[in-house]
Amino acid sequence: MTTLTNLGFPRIGVKRELKQALESFWRGEATASELQDTASALRKRHWQLQREAGADVVPCNDFSLYDHVLDTAFMLDAIPDRYRALADANPLSGYFALARGFQGDGIDVHALEMTKWFDTNYHYLVPELHENQTFRLRSDKPVAEFLEAKKLGFKARPVIVGPVSFLLLSKTVDGSDRLALLDRLIPVYAELLGKLKDAGADWVQIDEPCLVLDQDSDDQAAYRHAYRALANVKRPSLLLATYFGALEDNLSWVTSLPVDGLHIDLVRAPEQFDAVIDSLSSQWVLSLGIVDGRNVWRTDLDRVLPLVKRAHQRIGGERLQLAPSCSLLHVPIDVTLEKALPAGVYSWLAFARQKIEELRTVADALSSANALHALETARLRQSSRKNSPDVHRPDVAKRLAQIDGHASRRMSDYTQRRAVQQQRLRLPAFPTTTIGSFPQTHEVREARAKYKSNKLSAADYETFLQAETQRCVRFQEDIGLDVLVHGEFERNDMVEYFGEQLDGFAFTKLGWVQSYGSRCVKPPIIYGDVRRPSPMTVAWSRYAQSLTRRPMKGMLTGPVTVLQWSFVRDDQPRAATCRQIALALRDEVLDLEAAGIGVIQIDEPALREGLPLRRNQWNTYLDWATECFRLAVCGVRDETQIHTHMCYSEFNDIMDSVAAMDADVISIETSRSNMELLDAFVKFRYPNDIGPGVYDIHSPRVPRSAEMTQLLARAVSVLNPNQLWVNPDCGLKTRGWPETRAALVQMVEAAQAMRHIVFESV
Ligand SMILES: CN1c2c(nc(N)[nH]c2=O)NC[C@@H]1CNc1ccc(C(=O)N[C@@H](CCC(=O)N[C@@H](CCC(=O)N[C@@H](CCC(=O)O)C(=O)O)C(=O)O)C(=O)O)cc1
Ligand SMILES: N[C@@H](CCS)C(=O)O
Numbered sequence: 103m104t105t106l107t108n109l110g111f112p113r114i115g116v117k118r119e120l121k122q123a124l125e126s127f128w129r130g131e132a133t134a135s136e137l138q139d140t141a142s143a144l145r146k147r148h149w150q151l152q153r154e155a156g157a158d159v160v161p162c163n164d165f166s167l168y169d170h171v172l173d174t175a176f177m178l179d180a181i182p183d184r185y186r187a188l189a190d191a192n193p194l195s196g197y198f199a200l201a202r203g204f205q206g207d208g209i210d211v212h213a214l215e216m217t218k219w220f221d222t223n224y225h226y227l228v229p230e231l232h233e234n235q236t237f238r239l240r241s242d243k244p245v246a247e248f249l250e251a252k253k254l255g256f257k258a259r260p261v262i263v264g265p266v267s268f269l270l271l272s273k274t275v276d277g278s279d280r281l282a283l284l285d286r287l288i289p290v291y292a293e294l295l296g297k298l299k300d301a302g303a304d305w306v307q308i309d310e311p312c313l314v315l316d317q318d319s320d321d322q323a324a325y326r327h328a329y330r331a332l333a334n335v336k337r338p339s340l341l342l343a344t345y346f347g348a349l350e351d352n353l354s355w356v357t358s359l360p361v362d363g364l365h366i367d368l369v370r371a372p373e374q375f376d377a378v379i380d381s382l383s384s385q386w387v388l389s390l391g392i393v394d395g396r397n398v399w400r401t402d403l404d405r406v407l408p409l410v411k412r413a414h415q416r417i418g419g420e421r422l423q424l425a426p427s428c429s430l431l432h433v434p435i436d437v438t439l440e441k442a443l444p445a446g447v448y449s450w451l452a453f454a455r456q457k458i459e460e461l462r463t464v465a466d467a468l469s470s471a472n473a474l475h476a477l478e479t480a481r482l483r484q485s486s487r488k489n490s491p492d493v494h495r496p497d498v499a500k501r502l503a504q505i506d507g508h509a510s511r512r513m514s515d516y517t518q519r520r521a522v523q524q525q526r527l528r529l530p531a532f533p534t535t536t537i538g539s540f541p542q543t544h545e546v547r548e549a550r551a552k553y554k555s556n557k558l559s560a561a562d563y564e565t566f567l568q569a570e571t572q573r574c575v576r577f578q579e580d581i582g583l584d585v586l587v588h589g590e591f592e593r594n595d596m597v598e599y600f601g602e603q604l605d606g607f608a609f610t611k612l613g614w615v616q617s618y619g620s621r622c623v624k625p626p627i628i629y630g631d632v633r634r635p636s637p638m639t640v641a642w643s644r645y646a647q648s649l650t651r652r653p654m655k656g657m658l659t660g661p662v663t664v665l666q667w668s669f670v671r672d673d674q675p676r677a678a679t680c681r682q683i684a685l686a687l688r689d690e691v692l693d694l695e696a697a698g699i700g701v702i703q704i705d706e707p708a709l710r711e712g713l714p715l716r717r718n719q720w721n722t723y724l725d726w727a728t729e730c731f732r733l734a735v736c737g738v739r740d741e742t743q744i745h746t747h748m749c750y751s752e753f754n755d756i757m758d759s760v761a762a763m764d765a766d767v768i769s770i771e772t773s774r775s776n777m778e779l780l781d782a783f784v785k786f787r788y789p790n791d792i793g794p795g796v797y798d799i800h801s802p803r804v805p806r807s808a809e810m811t812q813l814l815a816r817a818v819s820v821l822n823p824n825q826l827w828v829n830p831d832c833g834l835k836t837r838g839w840p841e842t843r844a845a846l847v848q849m850v851e852a853a854q855a856m857r858h859i860v861f862e863s864v
């Protein structure tokens with residue numbers, strides 16, 4: 103019998119129950135045991151849901167209160183010294199201190215660095231290790247969650263992050279070799295596996311997602327060494343899970359690792375099927391990832407079934423498992439809860455629950471004729487989508503065909519533009535600005551919720567937003583910021599807001615996906631050709647500019663980021679969809695310019711995240727991604743200053759492309775890494791202006807101006823001071839007003855200090 107399994111399930115809950123529980127706990131309004139009760143209720147509900155949908159085996163330890171990499175670091179006692187006292191005194195507070203920083207009781211610690219989980223919009227916390235790092239099994243979370251599932255009657259398979267990927271996803275603070283720590287890590291993994299065996303686990307899913315990346319000979323040696331060492335310990339059988347891409351050149355040696363099975367992603371990399379099955383050890387189980395865990399489209403079962411049948415013939419049902427391509431963490435939970443989607447679009451979608459049901463249909467189709475009806479329904483859905491007039495719009499295709507090379511080039515080069523912009527804007531040295539959003543307080547979100555449920559009229563909602571914007575503009579003037587923003591109070595999310603105003607996008611009501619910790623997003627679904635029926639942001643920017651004589655930045659989300667943070671159609675290349683979005687944004691940029699907005703920021707925080715995981719595919723992506731950015735912005739006159747913003751980006755290896763975007767000013771996240779990210783700009787002699795973030799907005803901690811001056815001094819020591827702007831790392835939407843006010847006052851003070859120190863002026 104073929105087994106239907108799953109690699110991981112969303113943790114947050116359909117109504118974001120985990121978010122509410124976490125935030126209540128952090129506010130001190132709920133106890134730790136109330137938080138843990140919500141967590142165990144969610145686990146139970148999700149295991150039940152998966153079983154009802156048809157899963158034979160459910161994952162456990164895929165749940166996390168914040169992040170699964172942080173859980174692993176915490177479990178292995180990889181806790182940097184600055185958190186140790188907190189963690190020893192109270193493990194839960196210590197755990198959250200690593201995630202969010204902590205200020206109080208005479209302690210002031212910043213959080214671990216956060217970065218993107220491969221090419222997803224999920225963020226993990228980067229474990230901090232050092233040369234003398236030791237490990238021990240500090241907690242038994244995987245065992246506890248396995249026993250919890252077992253007690254409730256579920257056949258569960260614990261999921262753990264493999265030792266080599268754990269080290270490769272970590273950083274050492276002293277520059278020492280991460281993999282040199284492997285020998286100290288292996289005994290702890292052996293102990294954990296032994297405990298899981300004792301608890302009754304037959305199998306463990308050991309995730310080694312780094313196996314789909316380019317791995318050098320040291321990495322290969324590390325996998326060999328780790329799995330040989332774990333081969334002879336008392337342990338459950340090991341399913342080595344790979345996802346987000348192909349094993350490619352790594353396959354030849356992965357198949358000789360002493361494990362018991364392999365999971366492969368056949369959605370991202372269907373081409374690896376033959377090579378894998380040909381080289382598979384005769385003892386190994388093979389788990390086929392045939393349903394897309396990263397997107398929301400229903401699977402073309404007629405395409406998948408022949409593949410599964412071939413595998414069945416080759417290795418037999420006993421050794422065959424069916425699963426989603428990767429953990430379902432990246433998709434919403436249940437499409438049947440969506441009551442307002444257009445009927446056509448609704449029928450084309452599968453969320454986590456439906457994906458497991460699709461796998462059930464495939465498994466049933468292998469063993470009986472019972473699946474005929476389900477297969478026929480699936481077939482009708484595929485053809486309705488393929489032939490829908492809502493998907494294909496001839497006017498969009500025609501406009502795309504007419505683009506020429508001039509459309510993606512500014513009129514003059516940067517030096518000329520800089521001079522006219524400076525004449526127009528007359529900014530001081532070290533100009534201060536923010537990244538766009540100001541606190542999205544409970545009142546702001548509540549007003550929007552009331553407006554959307556018709557409890558607040560459009561006029562009253564607008565009046566409310568105007569008052570918020572006005573207050574925000576006044577505040578920025580009062581504290582002396584130079585380039586102002588309107589605050590983005592009208593936006594639910596920087597991508598969803600634009601999607602809502604563009605043709606070709608659909609929206610969910612409960613399609614929440616975890617972004618980091620308690621923060622979620624509702625990615626829009628791009629199902630058809632994209633068009634802008636009317637201006638999207640001009641009225642708000644015009645209104646905000648009318649409130650001040652200082653320059654007001656127009657604020658847009660860039661084409662690559664809209665693409666990357668949406669569920670994207672899979673029936674045409676991503677580049678084609680991105681160009682359509684870029685053209686829609688180009689119209690918006692020109693409308694903003696015509697409305698008198700002299701500074702326009704087009705955020706592209708997802709540019710790097712969109713990089714293919716294999717280097718040999720980078721150039722193609724970077725060429726179209728940067729071209730799309732320029733297509734969106736290059737229609738403007740020289741005197742219009744174009745800003746861009748990127749957070750969580752490692753720039754070293756993409757500097758050519760960042761420069762090719764040719765933004766007049768780029769703001770980047772640098773504070774958590776102590777300005778390390780600036781190195782790339784320095785090495786490349788980046789010519790345009792840069793705003794290195796001087797404080798971390800992901801933490802409620804308020805930095806002192808001296809800290810920011812120190813960071814700026816580091817920047818000045820390597821870059822031309824005339825190039826530098828002063829701004830936070832990212833937008834302030836997640837912060838409260840008290841800490842925002844306090845931090846920005848300190849930031850303006852830091853800029854003034856720098857003007858004084860460097861130019862002897864104030
Ligand atoms: C910059 N980031 C973003 C990423 N991806 C995006 N798509 N958007 C981003 O901004 N990726 C990288 C980073 C990740 N960072 C963040 C930061 C913050 C959030 C966040 O705050 N998310 C919110 C949800 C945002 C939203 O859609 N809000 C809606 C609905 C609000 C709501 O819950 N309303 C309540 C009533 C309100 C109340 O009473 O308080 C309701 O409807 O019941 C809105 O504002 O209208 C979050 O809550 O997690 C995400 C990623
Ligand atoms: N303008 C956005 C960018 C976030 S990456 C904001 O300020 O929230």
Ligand SMILES: [Zn+2]
Binds near residue numbers: 749831
């Ligand atoms: Zn940002």
